[in-house]
Amino acid sequence: MKYTTFGKTGLRVSRIALGGYPFSGVNKANGWDPYSADGRATAIRTIHAALDAGINYIDTAPSYGKGHSESIIGDALQDRRGSCYLATKVGWKGLDKESVIKSVEDSLIRLKTDYVDVIQFHGGIYYREDTQHIIQDGLLEALESLRSQGKVRWLGITTEEPFSILDLLETGYFSVVQPCYNIIYQTAATHLLKQTAEKNIGVAVMRPMTSGIFQRILEYLEPQLQTSTDIYALCMKFLLADSRVHVLNIGMRWPEEVDRNARLLEAFTPVFDMADLPRLTARIYQTDDERKGIQ
Template identity: 80%
Template sequence: MKYTTLGKTQLQVSRIALGGYPFSGVNKVNGWDPYSSEGRATAIRTIHTALDAGINYIDTAPSYGNGHSESIIGDVLKTRRDDCYLATKVGWKGLDKAAVIKSVEESLSRLQTDYVDVIQFHGGMYTATDTDYILNAGPLEALESLKSQGKVRWLGLTTEEPFSALDLVETGHFSVVQPCYNIIYQSAALHLLKKTAEKNIGVAVMRPMTSGIFQRTLEHLEPQVLAATDVYALCMKFLLSDSRVDVLNIGMRWPEEVEQNIRLLEAFTPSVDVSDIPRLTARIYQTDDERKGVK
């Protein structure tokens, strides 16, 4: 297993993490139902397989199946809590300090642990009003209170639209950020990832494999590319090649998926830092000339 340091937390984490959403999402065509007794048992085997292989970061959320994902993970962690770092999330919209604390404590109960390593505000796109509410209406105070009690170790946030989280990142309250960032959605590279690198904030990416969106798009537009290229591996290689990314939160349903992802991780060594790849037309032109020695 390959490990790295998760920013200022100094946690030594595996480059790939076990994402908890699949333990709440039904996919009938592929025979996946974590609400069935068989599906739950498979999910538990998957978690054990990941931990046995050295994956030591698990990420989930209470909104994943109204606590179902957390409860499955808790069934494993009740005997293996020391084998991993655990991250979960908490809502904040319309919640005061007491409600945020209650939500986190309910998560701890489902997870069968007395603390989580990272607690993250579960956000999509933050408006200025949202940011003000989090900072001044109780949600942040709630997490700070839980931290002082030892129930959470580090504060973080998630964001579907990285630009909208910049003001929160600037506050210095957060040690981990989970942005949507992948080979087809690269806006974080223009701003957020520069800021997290400057502030030594850990980055645990959501949707690293694009949640299948890239594959579905190719299926409709260029099926021959999908047939000829391991697009899944390409998505992983892209993120493993970005020096600003610490962890890839990958949803894995079956033990075989864990083993596949570990093989891909172990077989790949980056030859370039994609953080250096230009993302603006002028810079592409300039580097084209530089690479070909044209002045």
């Protein structure tokens, strides 16, 4: 397993993490039902397989199956809590300070632990009024209170639209950010990842494999690429090659998925930093000239 330092948290984390959404999402086409007895038992085996492989970061949320994902992880970690760093989330829409505290404390009960390493505001797009609500209406104060009690160690925030949390990161409260960033959704590269690098904020990306969206696009447009190219591996390589990304939150249902991801990680060594990828037409032209030695 390969590890890296998770920004200013100082945590030494595995480059791939176990994402907890599949422990709440039914996928009948692939025979997956974590609400069945067999499905739950398989999920627990998968968690143990991840820990055995050296994966030491697990990410979940209370909204994943109304706590179902957290409860599975809690069962699996009863005797192995010290083997990993644990991250969960808390909502903010329509919540006040007291309800934020209660949500986190309920998560701790389901996770069967007295603390989580990272607590993250769980959100998609943050509008101005949302940012003001989090800062001014006691929600940040709630997380700070939980941190002072030792129930959480680091504060984080998740987002589907990276630009919308730039102001929140400027508050200085957040040590971890979980943006949507992958080979087909790269907006974070134009602003957010520059800020996280400057502030030494830990980055654990969501949807690293595009949640299957890239594969579905190819199915409609270029189906032959699905057989000639390992699209899954390509998505992973893109993120592993970006020096600003610390962790890939990958949903894994079966132990064999853990093994596959661990092998892909071990086999890949970047030869180019995607942080340096030209992202404007003028820069593409300029680098074309530079690579050909043209002044």
